Amino acid sequence: MSKIDRMYYLTEVDKQPRSIYCMHDLMGENDVAPHMHHKGQFLYTQGGIVHVVTPQKTYFLPARHYLWIPPGVEHSIHPGSPDVIMRNLYFPVEPGDQPFYFETGIYPVNDLLLQMVIFSNQWSGDINEADKSSYLFAMALKYILPEISMYNLPLALPYAKDKRLDKVIRFMEDNLQEPIAFPELARRFGFSERSLSRLFHKDLAMSFVQYLTIQRMMRALRFLLEEHMPVKEAAALVGYNSVPTFSTTFYKIIGIRPSDYVKMNDLSHEKLF
Template sequence: MTGEKYYITDVDKKEDSIYCYHNQMGEKFIPSHHHKKGQFLYTEGGVVFVKTQEKSYFLPARHYMWIAPGVEHSIHPSSPEVIMRNLYFPIYATDDAFYFNTSIHPVNDLLLELMLFTHRWTGHIDPQDRTAYTIVDAFKVLLPQISNFSLPLSLPLAKNKRLKEVTVYLEENLGKDFLFNDLATGFGFSPRSLSRLFQKDLGMSFIQYLTALRMLKALQLLLEKSLSINEVASKVGYSSLPTFSNTFQKIIGVRPSEYIKMNMMSGRDNS
């Protein structure tokens, strides 16, 4: 089954089926596409960036992403060896509001066990297949009930061309100590106009954007690199380890050391 057939054509061939697909990526990225069904996406063996027209999402270990029906998105894994576990569900107007919003959530043990149980199935599961369909449909029904905590692991994409240049510069120089006034002047803005542009275009302040960007990069480094927490803090612009740890906990919900342990446990669970 080719990537194009799977990602763009096959999922929506049957309106009422639930579609299962577990496979190694084998590709550097999946180009922009959409489907009528809602998508449950879980990955193993690396991290994945998912880009929509409005945001860039970071999907780390031991978390899943729910992609709402009809949302245009592309998928960018950290390596072609990443394993993707996908379940696609038909969504109806009477379904819970949860299914109509794209979001990232931690995976608990119950969800992990149910997902591992679906490994035996590939392709369409029709309602007529009572046993399999009942199990995967129960998986769908459970999601809103056990996913009441979502992680802010996304950043809005700048629409303004000049602001996009600023955000690219920030991403490529996260280890630096940025002075906002100098940054604004360097890109031909007054501090006031750049501050307004961040709020208008991205819906957040410069500090909020920079902090979120630093935390997303820190997550990536903690997962992919053999760096100490202190080294990660330095690479994303924090000279104080307590400040980095406190900020990480505020945004991600756990301290960096706890997050590393969660990732190690996830690796053992999936081995």
């Protein structure tokens, strides 16, 4: 899609306030610059991973999940590979809508929602109330989201405001394949264990272990989905010598075993073409 065509993000989505706007977009090698909408955005991707960056956090959207972006939230979009296809539905959100629609979150896509996304492939541009059948179907998709989206995937990492902590996090990011022991990490950067632990909680509202685990799972997902690595190899490259331990941690975060997740992604990828 050309740069001119991409202007729909800024010019078309909100032109008709009451419409539902639909766009299926092959990303290529292009990022989408920071922008915002008056409508809420349902974003589903296939063919790879997408990073969505807000002023507060970086969200890591893997296969078979969707990201809900509330109205008025500034965000930029960064595909992990040129083969990523984004499937977007932009919905009007009313002040009396459920709290779900006002919080950014990543949620699993079940079979029902997947089939509805597949059905939406036929649409492009504005869907208005005059097109009754399409409009009602799309609104049904919107209104089932809070009912089926019970688990907000914690694949988002806040930015460190403290420059000292930012250096710690960058070191962790560069050494995920190695054992990272908290006492050694604190000494390396001139902290006591207690002060570094407090800094994690104060600045990031997360513990060191929580932050490191999510870092590792985000990297593992990229290895599994974009580089098609075997589970054992991906586990080793994010610091797990034990595949069962990696699999259990992956399950706790993602809600499915890594081997099953890869198979599920392959099947859903085929269905959407």
